[in-house]
Amino acid sequence: MPELPEVEVSRLGISPLMIGQQISRITVRQPKLRWPVPQAIHQAEGYQILNIRRRAKYLLLDTEPGSIILHLGMSGKLRVLALNAPLQKHDHLIIALDNQHSLRLNDPRRFGACLWQGRDEPTLPLLTRLGPEPLTSDFDGERLYRLSRGRKQAVKNFIMDNAIVVGVGNIYANESLFLAGIDPRRQAGRVGQDKYQQLAEAIKQVLIGAIEQGGTTLKDFAQADGNPGYFAQQLRVYGRSGQACMVCETPVRAVVIGQRNSFYCSQCQR
DNA sequence: ATACGGCCCTGCGTGC
DNA sequence: TGCACGCAGGGCCGTA
Secondary structure: OOOHHHHHHHHHHHHHHHOOOEEEEEEEOOOEOOOEOOHHHHHHOOOEOOEEEEEOOEEEEEOOOEEEEEEOOOOOEEEEEEOOOOOOOOEEEEEEEOOOEEEEEEOOOOOOEEEEEEOOOOOOHHHHOOOOOOOOOOOOHHHHHHHHOOOOOEHHHHHOOOOOOOOOOHHHHHHHHHHHOOOOOOEHHHOOHHHHHHHHHHHHHHHHHHHHOOOEOOOOOOOOOOOOOEHHHHOOOOOOOOOEOOOOOOEOEEEEEOOEEEEEOOOOOO
16 A cells, blocks of 8 residues: 555645535445445535545545545545546545536555545544654654664554554655665664654655655555556565665565565675 | 554565 | 465554
8 A cells, every 4th residue: 555655745736626626426336345334424415525634545535414434445546537437447436516526446456445424423533543744843763762672573663553653654664764765673772862853854854755755655655646656666675675775785685574564684784 | 661563454575 | 267375555453
């Protein structure tokens, strides 16, 4: 999936086409996503889309009675197409707009989600337990250092924990650790303050760079206009197992950490 | 509290 | 050509 940059690129792509438009109809073709799609999302029908926000990897389509929450899971894509454009396999959700266009959520693996957050309802737990956004000043090396004391898990898993910081998935965790020169297997509690400072900056830099490139397309991801993202060309370690490190030419190693494929340079990352 | 494994799905590449 | 298998951007939940 889509990690934070891909979700942000999706938001930027669909926003100018959707904000200010009125939702005419919502069609759920496949209600079995990560969670059952609730009937309550139909409350948005007839209302204008006031704003589209991102929180972690969730997108929130704000309307007067509440917000439609979308998550792209591992293979989700959002596109805005003409209302009469042919349906495609795995088009699970269609949000039709008054301007004869529609948003389609296409997600082969169905790990994505569509939920409803009513305006006057308590915030969904899945939103309240999230840590800070990585691209704000709420997130810095000091936070990483403080929360990691005593933690024995691998630093890579630590930065992928949504309670620590949101939006860092497998690709960008690998890339950030490379930039910061930290071995992804290292115990989180044994990484020093200076290294965490570098890591926080690396995370910000990598995420910003990926957003600027339209995200990373490995296979499924597409921007809202259907084009791929181009950050894959700038990946330094992810998926480059056996190839020369771009800095020192040592072959990039692949290891499994927390059931996820991980890549690092044994020379540059300690 | 922390940490790990399992699980929800489909599609694609690999190797026999 | 066909089939079985493993693996893929995520994240919740149950269990030690």
